[in-house]
Amino acid sequence: MIVSIYDMDRTLTRRGTWIPWLQFWLRTQAPWRVVMVPLMVVPGVAYATRLIDRGKLKAWGHRLLMGPTVSRRxxxxxxxxxxxxxxxxxxxxxxxxxxxxxxxxxxxxxxATASNAYYVRAIGADLGITDIIASESRWRGDVLHPWLDDDNCYGAAKALQVAGWLGRNGLADAEVRFFSDHLSDLPSFELAEERGGEAVAVNPSPALRAEATRRGWQIVDWGVPAKSLFERA
Incomplete structure (x- = not known):
């Protein structure tokens, strides 16, 4: 069997999904929390200066704009x-x-995406994809908390989670094709190659396009992604 694994943001979608999710939540669920938006400057600067990682940035965004607890329903x-x-x-x-x-x-x-699993599963369902590897948030019963329950599913952590998922699903020997737009997914591209599969650079960032060209990987352009302040390569 061939397992085709897709990054989501700016690979399948035109733009990232985390900020649109927070904007959607503010618009439809908690309009009054717009007063908290200026406070996002603090974790934003901390992330930009590498004082916190992506996982903590997400947690602070959730805490400020969604609230400390939200029901599963x-x-x-x-x-x-x-x-x-x-x-x-x-x-x-x-x-x-x-x-x-x-x-x-x-x-x-x-x-396979760093985006939050609680909305990735819904996007996957609309795309007809039920197998999801994503950043899992912390649930306590039917209550969602801001912090991630494991590593942010990004970079090397994503490759480890992909390998673990393949093993748990009896697909350790399956041929893997991995699709992404960003050089941060280099470990997952290499995992696909190690398993006799294929690395496919989709709508690649300049750094990934250069690396894919150097390594002879397939490059495809499904569209022009929107720019992101949170991407570094």
Whole structure:
């Protein structure tokens, strides 16, 4: 079996999803929390100066703009609406076509993304993808808390989580094709190659395009991603 694993933000979607999720939450669930937006300057500067990592930046965004606790029912209901908006408006048509072709060829499709799992699962469901590897947030029963329950699913941590997922699902020997737009996913690209699969640079950042060209990886352009202040390569 071939397992086709896709990064999400700016690979399948035109832009990242974390800030749009927070904006959506403010608009539909907690408009009064807009007064907390200026406080995001502090964790934003801390992240920009490398005093905190992405996981902590996400946690502070959640704490300030979503609140310290949110019920599962409320999160899941909001995520379904958000997912419909994102899939309708932000997924590249060429990405939809590529997913359909991989599915028709019998590939097992997986989303592997640093985005928060509670809304990634809803986006995956709208795309017909049920296998999700993402940043898991901390749940206590049916209550969502701001902090991540494990490492942010990014860079080397993503590759480790992908390898673990393959092992748990009896796919340790499967051929892996990995698709991403960003050089931070180099460990996952290399994991795919080590397993006899293929690394595919999609809508690549300049650094990834140069690396993919050097290594002879396939490069495809499904669309033009929006710029992000949070990407460094």
């Amino acid at each position: 409320r999160v899941e209901a909001a995520a379904k609406v958000f997912a419909r908006e994102m899939v309708a408006n932000e997924v590249f048509p060429a990405a939809r076509t590529a997913l359909a072709q991989a599915r028709a060829a019998g590939h097992r499709l997986v989303l």
